[in-house]
Amino acid sequence: MPAILDQLDPAEITGYARLYAETLDADNMLAEYLPNLLVEDVMVEINKQGNITQRVAEYTAPDTTAPLGSREYADSKISMQIPPMRDSMLMGEYDAIRVRNNPDDAVVTQAFRDVESVTQALVNRVNRARAEAMETAQLALPELPGVSIDYGDSAARKETVAVAWTDTANSNAYDDYLEAVAAYDDLNDWSCGAVAMSNASVSLFMRSAQVRSVVGATASVARFSDVQDALQADGYPPIRRFNRKVAGVPLLSDNVNLYLPETGVTAGNTAYGLAAEASDAGLAGTEAPGIVVKVDEKENPKTYVTFGIAWAVPILGAPNAFYAQTR
DSSP: HHHHHHHHOOOHHHHHHHHHHHHHHHTTTTHHSSOEEEEESEEEEOOTTTTOOOOOOOOOOOOOOOOOOOOOGGEEEEEEEEEEEEEEEEEEHHHHHHHHHHHTTHHHHHHHHHHHHHHHHHHHHHHHHHHHHHHSSSEOOTSSSTTTEOOOGGOOOOOOSSSSOTTTTTTHHHHHHHHHHHHHHHHOOOOOOOEEOOOHHHHHHHOOHHHHHHHHHSSSSHHHHHHHHHHTTTTOEEEEEOOOOTHHHHETTTTTEEEOTTTOOOOOEEOOOOOOGGGGTTTTGSSSSSEEEEEETTTTTTTTEEEEEEEEEEEEEEESEEEEEEO
16 A cells, blocks of 8 residues: 555545534534435435424323324325535645655645545535525536426415515515515414525615614614514514625525524435445445545556545425525
8 A cells, every 4th residue: 555545544534524524514504404314325215294284182081092193294205316426636746746845744734635625525515405405495406417306395485575675765675574484484384483694685674764664773774783683572583694605606596585494493404325435434334324535546647636425415305494585
C-alpha cells in the first residue's frame, strides 16, 4: 500500500466526512424539517399522510374490547429507489509535490481538506433537493433525464397573493400572512409553527403600509422586532429568515414564503441509503448507510483522488406540511 494511505484509514475518512456533514446540517433549517434517516437499502417506502386525518380513540365501557382500527396507511405507501450522487477532487502531481515539501504531514492535511470539500458538495446537492421538495412537493433530477418525483400534494397547498408585495402602498401583506396561516391550519392536523422568508420578502413585509399601520410604525420601514411582537400578540407564528444559497443560487425562491409545521411534527426525512463503497471502509449493518468518502493514490503520475458518494433523497410523507405562498 502506498505510504500516504497508511495514514488515511478508510473508516476514519468516512467517519470524518460524516461528522463534517453533521456540522454543516447543525444550523440548517432544511435539515431541521427533513432530518436524516439512515436506510440499509437503496429503496425507501413513504407512508403518505398528507390528506389523511389523525385517528381518534373511542371511549368504551369497562371490560370492553377496544375497537379495531383499520390500517389506512397501508393503501397509501409509495416505494422509490434512492438515487446516488457523486463528487471527486484530484490532488494532482504539482499540488502533491508542493505539499510534500512542507512539514507536518501536509499531504494528509490536504487530503482531509479535500474530504471536506467533497462532503460539502454532497451536502449542497442534498440541500437543493430538500428545498425543492419542500417548496414544490416535487423533485426534478436534471442529472437523470426523465427521472422526477411527485410527492402528491393538495392543490390547496400553494397560493399567490392578490396584490403583489412589491406594491408596498396597496398590498395586504399582513392579511395575506394571517390568511395563509389559517389556510395552513385548515389543510393540516397540526398548526403552522413558523414562516420562512427571504430577506427580500421580509423587507417588503416591513415596508408594507398595512404592516406599518398594524405595528404603529411612523418610519417608512417597520422594525422587525415590532413585527415579530405583533404576530406573537395576535397568536400567529414568527417569521424565520432563510437566505441559504448554493453556488450563489437561493435554495428557496426568494419570492416564496414557506409556511412550516409546528415543533414535533415530522413531515418527512432525508433518506440516506446504502453505498457499495461502504464495505471498502469496513462499514456494515447500521453503520453502513450514509455518505462514504475515500482517498485513492495513483501512480504515474503521482496523484490523489478523493471520491465521495451518497445515495440520498428527501422523502415527504406529508407534503401539505409545507405551504407555499408566492408574494
